Every structure is written in structure tokens, then in C-alpha cells.
Amino acid sequence: MHTKILDYIYQAKQKNEKLLAILLDPDKIELEKLALVVKKITNAKVHLIFVGGSLLFKNVLDAFVKIVKENTNLPVLLFPSNAIQITNNADAILFLQLISGRNSEYLIGNQVIAAPLLKQTDLEVISTGYLLIESGRETTASYISNTKPIPSHKPEIAMATAMAGEFIGNKLIYMDGGSGALHSIPTNFVRKVANNISVPLIVGGGLKTKEEINAVFNAGATVVVVGTAFEKDENLLNNI
Numbered sequence: 001m002h003t004k005i006l007d008y009i010y011q012a013k014q015k016n017e018k019l020l021a022i023l024l025d026p027d028k029i030e031l032e033k034l035a036l037v038v039k040k041i042t043n044a045k046v047h048l049i050f051v052g053g054s055l056l057f058k059n060v061l062d063a064f065v066k067i068v069k070e071n072t073n074l075p076v077l078l079f080p081s082n083a084i085q086i087t088n089n090a091d092a093i094l095f096l097q098l099i100s101g102r103n104s105e106y107l108i109g110n111q112v113i114a115a116p117l118l119k120q121t122d123l124e125v126i127s128t129g130y131l132l133i134e135s136g137r138e139t140t141a142s143y144i145s146n147t148k149p150i151p152s153h154k155p156e157i158a159m160a161t162a163m164a165g166e167f168i169g170n171k172l173i174y175m176d177g178g179s180g181a182l183h184s185i186p187t188n189f190v191r192k193v194a195n196n197i198s199v200p201l202i203v204g205g206g207l208k209t210k211e212e213i214n215a216v217f218n219a220g221a222t223v224v225v226v227g228t229a230f231e232k233d234e235n236l237l238n239n240i
Helices: 004-014 031-043 061-070 104-119 140-145 155-168 187-194 210-218 228-232
Strands: 019-024 048-051 076-078 092-098 124-132 172-176 201-204 223-226
Touching (some): 004 124, 048 061, 061 076, 172 187, 210 223
Parallel strands (some): 019 048, 019 223, 048 076
């Protein structure tokens, strides 16, 4: 199985380089405007594009990813919330296990459904342990997955969960406040997890400013993901 994008992320971690990812939600960006949005991303200091959302009301994933690929050479990774959010037009997929929850459908159920479909694609499948962290209010991700996020005052639980994810075999750990997070993940969470795992750490949710992003990078994240803030202000990248 090819590991081109995973190798890229691992090399960044080894060199202590930092990668910025933009999360594009097909429900929130019109297809007619997408090409221009992607060109703005490509012209900024962005390294990865994630595509996905907790809900997809529009059946446009194939077309959406195709337009993204036609307008950038950046790696495009699927960030799915369920087994139907798959298209071969992307480069890779984060094969997520919601290891912070106790809902078996998001630990193995959706993965069993998706596996035969992924086997028929050319996607690079990247095993990723996914942790939801309390962010000040209930998010779509926690509601849809019917799981409780890790409390924002319990970094040791996040650390132990991330360590377990690595021991299980996850190649990446992704800590997220969820779409529309009120607060970003505290830096002591990021530092606690980053210092106790050897795989790259991805952090997203609630990050709105250059200062917040730099703080998360300095705490040990290899990849920082910006989503909602970019949806609200496409010129955000100029400030970052």
C-alpha cells in the first residue's frame, strides 16, 4: 500500500516542520465558488486540504473533490464522518477511529462497512485515532456520534487515550474540538499528548488566529487544521 502522504507528515515531524491544513466542508461551500476558494488556499502557506463534514446534506462529494483536485497540487485527504463519505477522486483518506468515545459504530462498525469500498479505490488509507475534546458546547460531531468528548480539564485522559491509539496501531492521532468549537483545545492538552506519543499529532477545532495556531504548533502538533474560521473569513489565510 502506498504511503506517500503519510511519509510526508512523518518527515515533517522528524524535521520539526509544521503543516497547516484547511478543512473544506461540501455543505458550506458552493461548487460555483469552490475553484476560487481553492486557488486562495494554494497561494497561501497551506500544505494539506481536508474535505469532509459531520453531515453532508448535498450529494456532491465526487464533484467537490474533483474541482479541488483540478485547482491545486496540494494533497487532498478525505475527513469522513461515516462510511458513505468516500470518493476515489481524493489522494488519501483518514481512516478514523473515534477512540475517545464508547460507541462501537465509530470504533469498528463504520470501518467494516467502508473497508471493502476502500479496497476498490486508489486512496492512501491512513489509520487515524480520533479524539473529541470538550470545546465549550456540544458540537455536531459529538451529537451525531452519540459520544461524550474528553473533559477539557482532563489532559491525562487524552494522553492515555492517544497512547492506546498508537499501541492499537493508529499511524496518526487527531485531537479535535469539533466543527464550530467555541474554544480551541488547551495547549496543555496538546503538550501532554505530543510528549507521550511517537506518531504525528493533528489538532483542529476553534482555532481562529495566528497566535492560537502558533501556540498549538509550539506545544507539539505537527498538523494544525483550520475549518470554521476559514469558512467565515476566506481572507484569514492572509493574516496567518
